[in-house]
Amino acid sequence: MNTDKAYIFGLIIGGGVFGNSKDTFYIKLPYEQWGDAAKNPTRAGKIANDILKVVRPVFKSIYNIDVSYEVSPKWRIVCSGDCSVLLNDLVDHDINPLGEVRKNAYIKTVIMQLIDDNMKRRFLAGLADTIGSTTPSHRRFSDDTQILSFEIAGFNFDFVCDLCKLLSSIGCYPDQVLWNHPNMHSGRDAYYKSWKKGFKLRVTLDQYSNFGVFAFRTKAESSAENRKKQNKTNIAEHCKVKAVKVHDATAVHVDENSLILPETIRGGHYIHHKHFCAVLGCENAPYSDIDECLSSAEKYINPFTILHKGMRIEIDNIVNSTEIMKSRDYNEVSYTVEDLLSVFETNSMALIFSDSIDSGYPISTIIDAITYIVAAKTGMLHGKRPRGNRLNLLNEFAKNNPKTDIVFLVPDLLTPLIVVDDDVAALVGPVNPKVYKKLISFDKTNKYKMLVRNITENDLK
Amino acid sequence: MNNKSEISYYPEIMSFIEAQIISNFKASYGKELQVFCKTGELSSGLRNIINENHLKIKDIDDFATSVPPLNLDIFAIITDGNKFEILILEIKKTKSVGLNQWSQLVGYCIVSNARFGLLINIDAGASLRLIDLLQNDINISTIQRIKAQGNNSVHILGMMEWNSMTKNIEYSNLGSVPSISKLCNLIWERFNEDFQS
Numbered sequence: 189m190n191t192d193k194a195y196i197f198g199l200i201i202g203g204g205v206f207g208n209s210k211d212t213f214y215i216k217l218p219y220e221q222w223g224d225a226a227k228n229p230t231r232a233g234k235i236a237n238d239i240l241k242v243v244r245p246v247f248k249s250i251y252n253i254d255v256s257y258e259v260s261p262k263w264r265i266v267c268s269g270d271c272s273v274l275l276n277d278l279v280d281h282d283i284n285p286l287g288e289v290r291k292n293a294y295i296k297t298v299i300m301q302l303i304d305d306n307m308k309r310r311f312l313a314g315l316a317d318t319i320g321s322t323t324p325s326h327r328r329f330s331d332d333t334q335i336l337s338f339e340i341a342g343f344n345f346d347f348v349c350d351l352c353k354l355l356s357s358i359g360c361y362p363d364q365v366l367w368n369h370p371n372m373h374s375g376r377d378a379y380y381k382s383w384k385k386g387f388k389l390r391v392t393l394d395q396y397s398n399f400g401v402f403a404f405r406t407k408a409e410s411s412a413e414n415r416k417k418q419n420k421t422n423i424a425e426h427c428k429v430k431a432v433k434v435h436d437a438t439a440v441h442v443d444e445n446s447l448i449l450p451e452t453i454r455g456g457h458y459i460h461h462k463h464f465c466a467v468l469g470c471e472n473a474p475y476s477d478i479d480e481c482l483s484s485a486e487k488y489i490n491p492f493t494i495l496h497k498g499m500r501i502e503i504d505n506i507v508n509s510t511e512i513m514k515s516r517d518y519n520e521v522s523y524t525v526e527d528l529l530s531v532f533e534t535n536s537m538a539l540i541f542s543d544s545i546d547s548g549y550p551i552s553t554i555i556d557a558i559t560y561i562v563a564a565k566t567g568m569l570h571g572k573r574p575r576g577n578r579l580n581l582l583n584e585f586a587k588n589n590p591k592t593d594i595v596f597l598v599p600d601l602l603t604p605l606i607v608v609d610d611d612v613a614a615l616v617g618p619v620n621p622k623v624y625k626k627l628i629s630f631d632k633t634n635k636y637k638m639l640v641r642n643i644t645e646n647d648l649k
Numbered sequence: 650m651n652n653k654s655e656i657s658y659y660p661e662i663m664s665f666i667e668a669q670i671i672s673n674f675k676a677s678y679g680k681e682l683q684v685f686c687k688t689g690e691l692s693s694g695l696r697n698i699i700n701e702n703h704l705k706i707k708d709i710d711d712f713a714t715s716v717p718p719l720n721l722d723i724f725a726i727i728t729d730g731n732k733f734e735i736l737i738l739e740i741k742k743t744k745s746v747g748l749n750q751w752s753q754l755v756g757y758c759i760v761s762n763a764r765f766g767l768l769i770n771i772d773a774g775a776s777l778r779l780i781d782l783l784q785n786d787i788n789i790s791t792i793q794r795i796k797a798q799g800n801n802s803v804h805i806l807g808m809m810e811w812n813s814m815t816k817n818i819e820y821s822n823l824g825s826v827p828s829i830s831k832l833c834n835l836i837w838e839r840f841n842e843d844f845q846s
Binding site: 189190191192193241242245246248249250301302303304306307310313401402403404405408409412 | 668669671672673675676677810812814815816817819820821822827828829830831833
C-alpha cells in the first residue's frame with residue numbers, strides 16, 4: 189500500500205464496476221443532478237478536468253492504465269489498458285474485482301493497510317470523490333448544518349460499519365447513519381415497498397473539512413459553497429458520548445425477514461440508527477444507552493403499521509389478507525375535521541378511541557391520516573404526500589367544509605384503525621406498550637438483536 | 650487565480666509532502682523515516698536541522714558544511730537514520746511553468762548536489778514547450794553528471810501541481826518523478842544501494 193494506491197482503492201471501492209475483461213473497467217460517479225451537464229455545464233467541465241488532472245495521472249503513474257470519461261448516460265471514469273497488476277493488487281487486499289465492488293466489498297484488509305491518518309485520508313478522498321455527495325439538500329434541519337453524505341447502494345452493512353469506524357478514527361464522527369433497512373427508510377409504514385434507498389453515512393461538512401479531504405476540486409468547491417450557508421460551526425461528538433434519543437416508535441415492517449438483508453441484521457427490529465451499530469458489534473456503539481432504550485423497547489415498537497396511506501382497494505386488501513385485522517368487528521364513527529383539530533390542539537399527545545391511559549390511537553398520527561384524506565379530496569397530494577403545512581390544510585378545509593365528516597372504522601380490539609373516504613384510506617396503528625412488551629425477545633447469540641413476534645388476538649384480549 | 654502570495658503556500662506544501670513520504674515508507678517498507686522540511690538558505694538550514702534534531706548521520710555534517718549558500722523555496726532532509734537524501738522543491742505560482750523555471754530547479758540541484766527535485770506550480774501546470782521536452786527527453790529529468798573529480802552524480806526531477814483548493818499535489822506525469830509514491834521508491838532504492846550492490 190502507498191498513498192497513491194490508497195486513493196485509487198478509494199475510487200475503486202466507491203465506484204468500481206468490473207466485468208470479465210482484464211483490459212477495461214469503470215468507476216461509476218453517481219453525480220446525477222449535481223453533475224448534470226445540461227443544468228450545470230460549468231461544473232460538468234470542472235468534473236471532467238478533475239478526472240483528467242487527478243485520476244488520469246495517478247492511474248498512469250501507478251498502474252500504467254489509461255483513463256478517460258463518459259458523461260452520458262451517466263458519469264463514469266473509463267479505465268483501460270493492461271489491468272492485471274491492479275486486479276492482482278485488489279485480490280491481494282481481499283477486494284473481489286467483479287461487478288459493483290462496493291455492494292460486496294470486504295474492506296477490513298484494506299483498512300488494516302492504512303497505517304496512519306494521512307493514508308486513511310488518501311483512501312477516504314477516493315471514496316469522497318466518488319460516493320461522497322455534497323448535494324445541497326443534504327443538511328440537518330436547516331442550512332446551518334451542511335452534510336457530506338456517503339451514498340452506498342446494496343446491503344453491505346459491514347462495509348458501512350467499517351467505513352464509519354474509519355471516518356471516526358480520523359475525527360470525522362458520523363452525524364447519522366441511515367441504514368438500508370425498512371426500519372430506517374420506512375419507520376412508520378409497515379407496507380412501504382420502496383424502502384431500498386441505499387445507505388447514507390452522513391458527516392457534517394465542518395467535521396469533514398477539518399479532518400477529511402477531497403482530491404476533486406469540484407467536490408471541495410461544492411463543500412465550501414455549502415458551508416458558506418451556515419451561520420454556525422458544527423462540532424461533532426464521538427458516538428460513544430453522543431446521547432441516543434429515540435423519539436418515535438418504528439413499525440415492524442413486512443420485509444424485516446427479507447433474504448436480501450445479511451444474516452446478522454435479518455429478522456431483527458431496530459429502534460435507532462445506533463441500534464444497528466450495537467448489533468454489528470461496532471467498538472464505538474453507545475452500548476449503555478442502547479441497553480437503556482432496549483429495556484423499555486415496548487414504547488418504541490409497533491407490531492402494526494403506524495401509518496399507511498393508499499387507495500381504498502389497497503387498504504382493503506391489506507385488511508383482508510391480515511387475519512388479525514380481517515376478523516375484527518369495526519364500528520363506524522364520524523368526526524368533523526374541526527372536532528379532530530380541537531382534540532389535537534388541546535393535547536397533541538392524546539390517545540383516542542381507547543379507555544386506557546397508555547393505549548389508543550395517537551391523535552397526531554390521525555391528523556396525518558386525515559391530512560392525506562383531505563389532500564386527496566382537494567387535489568393537494570403529491571404522490572402520497574400532502575402539499576404544504578398539514579394544519580393549514582386542515583384548517584382551510586374545516587373552514588370551507590364545516591359539515592364534512594371524516595369516517596373512521598374502529599376495531600373491537602386494538603388493531604389498526606381505518607380512516608376511509610371514497611377512493612383513499614389510511615391505516616393508523618395503536619400505541620399499546622403493555623401488550624407489545626410481550627412480543628419482544630432478544631437473539632440468543634446477539635443480545636442487542638431485538639426480535640418481535642407476531643401479535644395475536646389473545647395478546648390483545 | 651487568488652491573490653495569496655507564493656510563500657504563504659509553503660507551510661501546507663511542506664506538511665503535505667512530509668506526511669506523504671512518512672506514510673509511504675511506513676506502509677511500503679515498514680520503515681519509520683524522518684523528514685525535515687525548511688525554507689530559505691540551504692547550508693545554514695541544514696545545520697539548524699542537524700543541531701535541532703541531534704542528527705548523527707554519516708557525512709551529513711560534511712555535506713552541510715560544503716554545500717554553497719543557496720536560497721531555496723523548500724528543501725527537505727529525508728533520512729532513515731543511517732543515510733540521508735536531499736529533496737528540493739521549487740515552488741512557483743504562475744500561469745504555466747516553462748524551461749526557465751525548470752532550469753532553475755536543475756541549477757539548484759547541481760549546485761547543492763541534491764539528488765531529488767520537484768518543480769511545483771500552484772494551481773497551474775507547465776507550458777506546452779516544457780511538456781514536450783519532458784515527455785520526449787528523459788535526459789532533461791534524469792541528469793547524470795560526471796564531476797571533474799571523476800565521481801558520478803545523478804539528479805532525478807519531476808513536475809507537479811499544487812491544488813490550493815484541495816490542498817493536494819496533482820501529478821503531471823512529467824519528468825522522472827511521476828508521483829510521490831514513486832519518489833519514495835527511488836529514495837528507498839537509494840537507501841538500499843549498498844545492500845543491493
